[in-house]
Amino acid sequence: MRKMLPTSSYLEHACRGIHDLMSCYDLKPEELAAGNLAGYSQPETGLTAYDCLALGEFSVQKRKDDLAEAWYNLSLNRFENKFDKYRVHKAWALLLAKNKQFTEAFHHFENKPEEIVASNEVIHFEEELATKQNCTAVVQKPSRLQCRYNSSTTPFTRIAPLKMEELSLDPYMVVFHDVVYDTEIDGMLNSSNFGLSLTDSGQKSEVRTSKDSYIVDAKSLNERVTDMTGFSMEMSDPFSLINYGLGGHYMLHYDFHEYTNTTRPKQGDRIATVLFYLGEVDSGGATIFPKINIAVTPKKGSAVFWYNLHNSGAMNLKSLHSACPVISGSKYVLTKWINELPQMFVTPCMKDSNLHLPQKE
Numbered sequence: 520m521r522k523m524l525p526t527s528s529y530l531e532h533a534c535r536g537i538h539d540l541m542s543c544y545d546l547k548p549e550e551l552a553a554g555n556l557a558g559y560s561q562p563e564t565g566l567t568a569y570d571c572l573a574l575g576e577f578s579v580q581k582r583k584d585d586l587a588e589a590w591y592n593l594s595l596n597r598f599e600n601k602f603d604k605y606r607v608h609k610a611w612a613l614l615l616a617k618n619k620q621f622t623e624a625f626h627h628f629e630n631k632p633e634e635i636v637a638s639n640e641v642i643h644f645e646e647e648l649a650t651k652q653n654c655t656a657v658v659q660k661p662s663r664l665q666c667r668y669n670s671s672t673t674p675f676t677r678i679a680p681l682k683m684e685e686l687s688l689d690p691y692m693v694v695f696h697d698v699v700y701d702t703e704i705d706g707m708l709n710s711s712n713f714g715l716s717l718t719d720s721g722q723k724s725e726v727r728t729s730k731d732s733y734i735v736d737a738k739s740l741n742e743r744v745t746d747m748t749g750f751s752m753e754m755s756d757p758f759s760l761i762n763y764g765l766g767g768h769y770m771l772h773y774d775f776h777e778y779t780n781t782t783r784p785k786q787g788d789r790i791a792t793v794l795f796y797l798g799e800v801d802s803g804g805a806t807i808f809p810k811i812n813i814a815v816t817p818k819k820g821s822a823v824f825w826y827n828l829h830n831s832g833a834m835n836l837k838s839l840h841s842a843c844p845v846i847s848g849s850k851y852v853l854t855k856w857i858n859e860l861p862q863m864f865v866t867p868c869m870k871d872s873n874l875h876l877p878q879k880e
Contacts, residue, residue: 534577548574548589552597568597572607579614587614601632616644621651646771646841653809654843664688669695672749681747687811690835692825695747699740699820699853704797707734707760708851729767729842734758734853744793744855748824750865754787754858760797763804763850769842771809774856775827775834787860788828795822795853803846810837817850828859830866 540546554565575590591611598604612627625648670680682696734757741752774792796817806815806823815823827838
């Protein structure tokens, strides 16, 4: 029977034929869909929702974007099932995103039923849209948080307290001011060899546009991070020096690895992150946390510190963050990811009522 069934080429030929009819007789999608053919009304020849969707996808291939949107709109009005409707919303949103109409595309993505698992393509565009929206938003800091001198983390901070500004309690997040010196910054920038950001497989990253380098010999900086956080630096990643040039950015992401139950007890996950800002940025380049409505503007010598995990060890999904594109200037940051395993006797335990169970998507 398969040989007797129509193939995709039949559908393409039919779409091309309808497209040629529209061009020759100046027909509108609304007329064809209703069965009105050049002055003759034949409702029985009207098009179904699937027909309109197929013609919309064909129009996208032919780069007739306005025509594609008209077909998508007709298809959307004819479908009744929410899953079929989302199929149209998804196709329409990808078309809009391709044309940089991010706000309109985001509205279509919002119609995804909870039962549907988003594809990698959709996730990529959703993250790009969310990054754009949050990078251009105006953020107001909560009034209940405060600034103070931290003099209790380690014995050294009693004689050299650190300027600390609270940003969030969940996840816990603070900014330390004047914690890296100009001489240290000049030394790191002058002695580093930057390379393009790569994925674990050695390929160029599609979600991060920056140049990286590593600072291995950084005993004094490690000690300073301990003074800031109270954490041990054992087993932690080396300092990562990152440069974002014009348009440089990092899409929405988490810093934790979310290892399996067999890997995590051996390697440990990233309990917290410290991000040093090594210079000012003329415009753009903020670090945003969209789920808690926080944006941190780069300030030379400052560092933002936040937790990636709950006290129970579960992943804190509110730690989702992104580096907004640099509009003018150049952005240099120094990142330290802190391993959880050496903190076994450092991190305070919470009462059972406050523990967060492992979260499932």
